[in-house]
Amino acid sequence: MLKTVHAGALRLENVGQTVTLAGWVNKRRDMGGVIFIDLRDRDGKTQVVVDSGRNPTAFSIAEQIRTEYVIQVTGVVSPRPQGQQNPNLPTGDIEVLADQVEILATAKTPPFLIDREEAVDESLRLKYRYLDLRRERLQRNLIVRHKAIKFIRDFLDERGFLEIETPILFKSTPEGARDYLVPSRVHPGKFYALPQSPQQLKQLLMVAGIERYFQIARCFRDEDLRADRQPEFTQLDMEISFVERDDILDLIEALIVGMIQAVSLVPLASTQFPRLSYREATERYGTDRPDIRFGLELQEITDLVANSAFRVFAENAAANKPTKAICIPGCGDYSRKQLTDLEEFARANGAKALAWLAIHPENGEIRGPIAKFFTVDQLIALTERLQANPGDLILISSDEKAIVHNVLSSLRMEMARRLGYAQKKELAFCWVVDFPLFEEGEEEGHLAPSHHMFTAPKREHIPLLDSDPHAVLSEQYDLVCNGFEVAGGSIRIHERELQNKIMQMIGFSVETAKEQFGHMLEAFEYGAPPHGGIAPGIDRIVALMCGEPNIREVMAFPKTAQATDLMADAPSEVVQRQLDDLHIAVKS
RNA sequence: GGGGGCGUGGUGUAGCGGUUAACACGUCGGCCUGUCAAGCCGAAGAUCGCGGGUUCGAUCCCCGUCGCUCCCGCCA
Numbered sequence A: 001m002l003k004t005v006h007a008g009a010l011r012l013e014n015v016g017q018t019v020t021l022a023g024w025v026n027k028r029r030d031m032g033g034v035i036f037i038d039l040r041d042r043d044g045k046t047q048v049v050v051d052s053g054r055n056p057t058a059f060s061i062a063e064q065i066r067t068e069y070v071i072q073v074t075g076v077v078s079p080r081p082q083g084q085q086n087p088n089l090p091t092g093d094i095e096v097l098a099d100q101v102e103i104l105a106t107a108k109t110p111p112f113l114i115d116r117e118e119a120v121d122e123s124l125r126l127k128y129r130y131l132d133l134r135r136e137r138l139q140r141n142l143i144v145r146h147k148a149i150k151f152i153r154d155f156l157d158e159r160g161f162l163e164i165e166t167p168i169l170f171k172s173t174p175e176g177a178r179d180y181l182v183p184s185r186v187h188p189g190k191f192y193a194l195p196q197s198p199q200q201l202k203q204l205l206m207v208a209g210i211e212r213y214f215q216i217a218r219c220f221r222d223e224d225l226r227a228d229r230q231p232e233f234t235q236l237d238m239e240i241s242f243v244e245r246d247d248i249l250d251l252i253e254a255l256i257v258g259m260i261q262a263v264s265l266v267p268l269a270s271t272q273f274p275r276l277s278y279r280e281a282t283e284r285y286g287t288d289r290p291d292i293r294f295g296l297e298l299q300e301i302t303d304l305v306a307n308s309a310f311r312v313f314a315e316n317a318a319a320n321k322p323t324k325a326i327c328i329p330g331c332g333d334y335s336r337k338q339l340t341d342l343e344e345f346a347r348a349n350g351a352k353a354l355a356w357l358a359i360h361p362e363n364g365e366i367r368g369p370i371a372k373f374f375t376v377d378q379l380i381a382l383t384e385r386l387q388a389n390p391g392d393l394i395l396i397s398s399d400e401k402a403i404v405h406n407v408l409s410s411l412r413m414e415m416a417r418r419l420g421y422a423q424k425k426e427l428a429f430c431w432v433v434d435f436p437l438f439e440e441g442e443e444e445g446h447l448a449p450s451h452h453m454f455t456a457p458k459r460e461h462i463p464l465l466d467s468d469p470h471a472v473l474s475e476q477y478d479l480v481c482n483g484f485e486v487a488g489g490s491i492r493i494h495e496r497e498l499q500n501k502i503m504q505m506i507g508f509s510v511e512t513a514k515e516q517f518g519h520m521l522e523a524f525e526y527g528a529p530p531h532g533g534i535a536p537g538i539d540r541i542v543a544l545m546c547g548e549p550n551i552r553e554v555m556a557f558p559k560t561a562q563a564t565d566l567m568a569d570a571p572s573e574v575v576q577r578q579l580d581d582l583h584i585a586v587k588s
Numbered sequence B: 001g002g003g004g005g006c007g008u009g010g011u012g013u014a015g016c017g018g019u020u021a022a023c024a025c026g027u028c029g030g031c032c033u034g035u036c037a038a039g040c041c042g043a044a045g046a047u048c049g050c051g052g053g054u055u056c057g058a059u060c061c062c063c064g065u066c067g068c069u070c071c072c073g074c075c076a
Helices: A056-064 A122-127 A136-158 A199-207 A245-263 A278-285 A311-318 A336-348 A376-386 A401-419 A496-505 A510-526 A538-545 A576-581
Strands: A018-030 A034-041 A044-051 A070-079 A094-105 A181-183 A191-193 A212-220 A232-241 A275-277 A323-328 A355-359 A393-398 A429-433 A476-481 A484-491 A531-536
Touching: A018 A044, A018 A094, A034 A056, A034 A070, A044 A056, A044 A070, A056 A094, A136 A212, A136 A245, A136 A538, A199 A212, A199 A232, A199 A510, A199 A531, A232 A245, A232 A538, A245 A429, A245 A476, A245 A484, A245 A531, A245 A538, A275 A278, A278 A401, A278 A429, A311 A323, A311 A393, A323 A376, A323 A401, A336 A355, A336 A393, A336 A401, A355 A376, A376 A393, A393 A401, A476 A531, A476 A538, A484 A538, A496 A510
Parallel strands: A044 A094, A275 A429
Antiparallel strands: A018 A034, A018 A070, A034 A044, A070 A094, A181 A191, A212 A232, A232 A531, A323 A393, A355 A393, A429 A476, A476 A484, A484 A531
């Protein structure tokens, strides 16, 4: 090795030792007769002192050194002179007196400062990702990611899980996200698909008798990106045989709690994860992925406004359309402009209008365009239901349930951001269970699964499949943290007949089902154990544990929102010969 | 596919219908033997993303376009 110690390792007890360090020049400070070099490697920083009186050769080399040069230094560990210690560095009590300095590589001045937390234009960071990765923030994040994955492997290994790799080149299926396709050279006109997840394969591993499987699995989905979505991402893919829902929930809860306590930079809000039904989550928070770090819950007030003189509410109540409200503490002094902005925001999220009532902080008087339509008793009942206090602002939406939920959920998050509730540095997990098996509404004349077609309906709801399919609840469960879906899974269907039936309900003919999923259906004829699984999103969880706002910050080489790689310039054109090999003609 | 934000020396920002385009950091040179966000002196460095339009005059206003980003749709 070109070094004997790492740059973060040396302490007072190493004084007197001769050591060799190698790494990057974080900073050079030239005092004339003595040059200080902060030598950085992955492990930390050490101050190297090059004294013209101690070694003139080393000194003349040190004079040529610039930021980000790669150097090797041999010297003696010394205590720093009294008063010269640097309490900001773990190695701040010592320094290395250089006897030998060698430049291993020179470096151009980097396009941005490595040693500064300063925000840099994202495209520049992505183009020079290898330099961005030198910076403390990303190094720290990659370390957290590594530790998280190691924790997962150890945890699951101790519990009898086998880590098994599944193919990256697999079969395209019509359901779900758009596939990334790989053309076959050997079979003209045919394509592999990169897996959106190893869903089918892990179920087949259960049929194979593996019983407890996991994989740190790369998944690919050709859909538009978001802060929490990249075209390729990593899931902890798991599947277990002979389990029931709560076995999986308990296992994952223990895994997540242990992992966060071991590696997270952001603390856990609670070691108990509340379990909400889908219905409860949507009624209370307006969404199936609630941020439960704060309240601001939706309150049903349809009954209180049904008989009011405000016609919109009364008519909606008669038409079975709900009226719901959220109470925002301390915003009762919002100006007309602020309220107009909020209404604008509500409209952008699907509202036709936004009603509001503001309670005066001192005299408790209720102001707002709709206030005059309510009797005093009605207003009292309303404020009691909402536990509203003087100085609060009440926001009200009345419409189709889905719209009301969407509007108030968006407002809830917006107000939480404004009030700082959504910036709280803690991780608040909850489970959402008892999802409907099918999504509301029908597309192209058939039902659509709300999770995927292998999710089992609740056993007691199977009779409803024919009579009232939308009333059927499933064995699906999601793990949610701070408003992000961080894991999703289900108990699967393991009976061929039921699987057949579900496939046909979601629009597969017998022939298509056989063509697309024949291997699954056939496998289920050879003794499939009851099984279920889950797939936590590693990128999202690590981003949350690092307090990062997007998953790019926890991936070594992420893509832009346009799904490009600015460093390597991918995707790129290929030569005609390659296209010919693949029997591909590109449309102009 | 749609909507919002951003784009000014290498970096981060300021600015404004007419400026010598400002500041900080960085870079380069000089001085300095105890600095660690070193200090002091000096210097270089900007077709104001690109194209078009309005105007006597555009970095600034308008349109288009490109790039980055956030959101909606989409993501079984």
